Every structure is written in structure tokens, then in C-alpha cells.
Amino acid sequence: MQDTATLTIDGQTYELPIVRGTEGEVAIDISSLRSRAKVITLDPGYANTGACTSTITFVDGEKGILRYRGYPIEQLAEYSSFVETAMLLIFGELPTKEERAEFRTMLGDQALLHEDLLHHFDGFPPNGHPMAILAAVINSLGTYYPDLLEIRSDEEFRQAVAKLISKVRTIAAFSYRKSRGLPIIYPDPRRSYCENFLHMMFSVPYREYTPTPEALRALSLFLLVHADHEQNCSCSTVRMVGSSEANLFASVSAGVSALWGRLHGGANSAVLTMLEQIRDGDLSVRECVERAKRKEFRLMGFGHRVYKNFDPRAKVLKAAAKRLLTSLNVQDDLLEIAQELEDIALSDDYFVERKLYPNVDFYSGIILRALGIPTNMFPVMFAMGRMPGWIAHWHEQFQDPNARIHRPRQIYMGPAQRDYIPMHARKRTS
Numbered sequence: 173m174q175d176t177a178t179l180t181i182d183g184q185t186y187e188l189p190i191v192r193g194t195e196g197e198v199a200i201d202i203s204s205l206r207s208r209a210k211v212i213t214l215d216p217g218y219a220n221t222g223a224c225t226s227t228i229t230f231v232d233g234e235k236g237i238l239r240y241r242g243y244p245i246e247q248l249a250e251y252s253s254f255v256e257t258a259m260l261l262i263f264g265e266l267p268t269k270e271e272r273a274e275f276r277t278m279l280g281d282q283a284l285l286h287e288d289l290l291h292h293f294d295g296f297p298p299n300g301h302p303m304a305i306l307a308a309v310i311n312s313l314g315t316y317y318p319d320l321l322e323i324r325s326d327e328e329f330r331q332a333v334a335k336l337i338s339k340v341r342t343i344a345a346f347s348y349r350k351s352r353g354l355p356i357i358y359p360d361p362r363r364s365y366c367e368n369f370l371h372m373m374f375s376v377p378y379r380e381y382t383p384t385p386e387a388l389r390a391l392s393l394f395l396l397v398h399a400d401h402e403q404n405c406s407c408s409t410v411r412m413v414g415s416s417e418a419n420l421f422a423s424v425s426a427g428v429s430a431l432w433g434r435l436h437g438g439a440n441s442a443v444l445t446m447l448e449q450i451r452d453g454d455l456s457v458r459e460c461v462e463r464a465k466r467k468e469f470r471l472m473g474f475g476h477r478v479y480k481n482f483d484p485r486a487k488v489l490k491a492a493a494k495r496l497l498t499s500l501n502v503q504d505d506l507l508e509i510a511q512e513l514e515d516i517a518l519s520d521d522y523f524v525e526r527k528l529y530p531n532v533d534f535y536s537g538i539i540l541r542a543l544g545i546p547t548n549m550f551p552v553m554f555a556m557g558r559m560p561g562w563i564a565h566w567h568e569q570f571q572d573p574n575a576r577i578h579r580p581r582q583i584y585m586g587p588a589q590r591d592y593i594p595m596h597a598r599k600r601t602s
């Protein structure tokens with residue numbers, strides 16, 4: 173097997189190292205190209221650019237494979253929990269019983285927010301989007317832990333991890349309570365991660381909310397399948413921000429902002445809105461598909477930059493959505509509409525040729541809806557799930573002795589040099 177690739181530019185030949193991954197992926201290392209040949213590569217949207225090597229998550233988009241630290245997502249979905257999977261992603265191995273118990277205790281101990289931080293919630297308007305609140309409050313968290321703005325030891329890192337994984341859930345629940353004008357319900361450390369979240373979301377002072385085991389399992393599964401997805405937009409943002417040696421709190425807060433967009437974590441709420449429009453008769457399923465084909469809009473929850481086959485997370489969540497609805501004895505029209513939409517799209521040449529399959533966001537909203545989570549909280553739920561992945565990537569980069577500040581180049585296409593025009597001489601032709 174070759175270990176270099178040959179590139180010829182203007183008659184000059186350059187040997188470039190080839191890097192091979194564990195699963196046979198091949199990359200050409202062009203990091204020395206500009207200094208040697210005064211040439212850069214151009215790749216808008218980075219679809220063909222590897223920004224780093226990583227040991228965290230493997231995705232094979234052609235085969236529909238997703239593995240965290242080598243473990244298939246299907247096995248983790250069946251046997252693991254969100255907290256255990258978060259530990260796997262962040263610390264590299266599945267925890268022992270003792271390690272998991274100890275980490276769960278840390279999460280319980282870290283669930284409260286500093287009381288002063290609660291005033292931040294009062295400063296937002298009641299209808300302020302919870303993603304804005306989440307990003308702002310996570311960034312503010314760092315101000316309460318100045319010792320953790322520089323991570324100097326594994327123990328400090330563990331402390332920061334426990335704070336973020338635990339408190340993101342408290343912040344998410346409090347932002348919902350504020351938006352509804354409901355009193356804040358403090359976390360209860362005796363409850364499991366998911367149970368505690370639902371307690372903070374839905375208990376009221378005179379009535380404790382008790383979720384069913386199926387609801388808890390569905391929430392854990394939702395968070396678990398969202399826990400990492402290698403170099404997606406928000407993860408790359410976290411790495412980008414972290415590459416300047418910005419602290420962990422600031423870096424993951426930037427990840428929340430990147431996740432908010434409709435093409436990324438905001439897609440799950442957009443899917444639900446689309447399904448509701450169909451249910452309410454504003455749009456038929458067929459019309460929806462046709463309008464997507466005419467490129468009037470995108471069929472939300474369909475297509476993926478990497479998956480050119482079924483997104484394995486969509487399969488897991490579709491089955492979970494059905495299980496949850498059956499256990500709750502609920503018939504949701506939206507699930508039926510989603511299935512109809514999927515069937516029509518998957519047999520349509522437009523979607524087949526472009527290899528557009530349902531992605532993770534297509535069925536996730538049905539689960540969240542069944543759990544009583546309002547639509548504007550959907551991306552917040554995604555952010556809670558993705559927190560372990562962001563942290564794992566930030567830390568991997570932090571520990572990498574070869575990591576450098578991210579600083580892409582560009583090809584300038586603007587005006588060539590010209591002389592300053594005084595105000596009186598400026599004219600517009602159109």
C-alpha cells in the first residue's frame with residue numbers, strides 16, 4: 173500500500189503523506205502543501221476535509237454505521253444508558269459498576285445552580301427562546317468556577333464534566349419553567365439523570381411527576397443516540413473555539429449556538445411543525461414531497477451530509493417512538509403521517525437518486541412530544557444529549573500535543589487594489 177500521494181502542479185511534483193484510519197479510511201495530509209507549493213485546497217462546507225484524527229466516534233455514511241469508541245450504536249441503544257454512554261465517550265471506556273456509581277453521585281451533587289445564577293433567568297423575556305437561554309447560561313456558568321477555566325489535572329476535568337453534564341439539564345428545565353411562568357423545581361439527587369430532568373420539568377409543588385419506566389427509557393435512548401456524531405457543525409464549532417484555548421464552558425456554549433440552526437439541531441422542531449401542518453390540512457403529504465422536489469423548501473428530517481443510507485439513529489428512534497406510544501396507549505397522527513411521508517419519499521426518484529433518507533431528527537420529535545416536551549425545547553434536548561460528545565472532542569483536542577489554532581484560508585475574489593475615492597466623487601451607477 174502506498175504511503176504517499178503524488179500531486180503535480182504547474183509541472184512541479186509534490187509527495188504528500190497518506191494517513192489511514194482504523195477502519196480503512198484514507199486521507200492525504202496536505203498540511204505542508206501551502207508552505208511547499210504556495211497552494212491551498214478549496215472545500216466549501218468542508219465536505220471533503222478532515223480537520224483532525226479522532227478516536228471517539230466512527231461513522232460510515234455509505235453503510236449506515238455509527239459506533240462510539242468502537243461500540244455499535246444499536247448495542248449501546250439496547251444495553252446502555254445515557255450516563256454510561258456519556259462516560260464511554262468522555263473517558264474512553266465503559267465504566268465499571270463502581271465508576272458509574274461514583275459518577276452518578278457526582279452528577280447528583282452537581283445538579284444545583286448557584287443561587288445568583290437564577291437571577292439570569294429573570295432577565296430573559298418570558299417568550300425568549302430556550303436555546304438562547306441555554307447558550308447564555310452555560311457560558312455564564314464558567315464565571316462561577318474560575319478554577320476550572322484552566323484545566324490542569326484529570327480531577328479538574330472530571331469536576332468540569334460533572335458540572336456541565338448535570339447542570340445543562342437543570343438549566344434546560346429552568347428555562348422551560350420560566351417560559352411558562354411556573355415555579356422552579358429544584359433537582360432531587362435521589363433520582364436518576366432522566367427522572368430528575370422530568371421531575372424539574374413537570375413536577376409542581378403540590379404534585380410530584382412520576383414518569384413511567386418506558387418514558388424514562390425513551391428519554392435515555394433519545395439522549396444516547398444524540399450523544400456524539402463526530403465532526404458535525406456544532407462539534408466542529410466546539411473544536412474551533414477550543415482551539416484558541418478558550419475554556420470548556422465557553423466552547424460548549426458556542427456549540428449550543430451552532431446547533432440551533434434549522435439545518436442542524438433545529439431540524440427536529442422543524443419536522444414537527446411540518447408534520448403538524450400536514451395534519452392540520454395546510455399541506456398534503458404528496459404536496460409536501462412535491463414542493464421539496466421543486467426546492468421550495470427542504471423536507472425536514474431528510475438527508476444528511478454523511479449518511480447516504482439509512483441513518484442508524486433514525487431506525488433506533490423510529491422503533492422507540494412506536495414502543496413509547498404503545499406503552500402510553502397513545503395513537504399519534506403525526507407518527508402515521510411521518511411513516512407515510514417516509515414511504516412516499518423513499519420510493520420517489522428525487523430522493524432515491526440523491527440518497528436522501530430519514531435522519532435522526534425525523535422520528536425524535538414524536539418521542540419528545542409523547543414525553544410532553546414542547547416543540548421549542550426540542551433543540552435544547554438535542555443539546556443535552558450532545559454535551560458528552562462536545563466535551564469529549566474538546567478534551568481530545570486539548571490533550572493533543574499537535575493541536576493548533578483553527579485558522580482556515582480562503583481564496584480572495586474581491587476587487588483588486590484600488591485608490592480611496594473622496595465622498596464628493598462617489599457615484600452609484602444603479
Ligand code: CMC
Pocket residue numbers: 217404434435436437438439464465467469470471472473474475476477478526528531532533
Ligand atoms: N429535502 C429536499 N431536497 C434535499 C434535502 C431535503 N431534506 N436534503 C438535500 N436535498 C437535495 C439538495 O437540494 C441537493 O439537490 P441537487 O443535487 O439537485 O442540488 C442534494 O439533495 C444534495 O443536498 P446538499 O444541500 O448538497 O446536501 P448537504 O450535505 O449540504 O446537506 C443537510 C445536508 C442535512 C443539511 C440537508 O440534507 C438538509 O437540509 N436536510 C434537511 C434538514 C435536516 O433534516 N437537518 C438535520 C440533519 S441530521 C442531524 C444534524 O446534523 O443535526
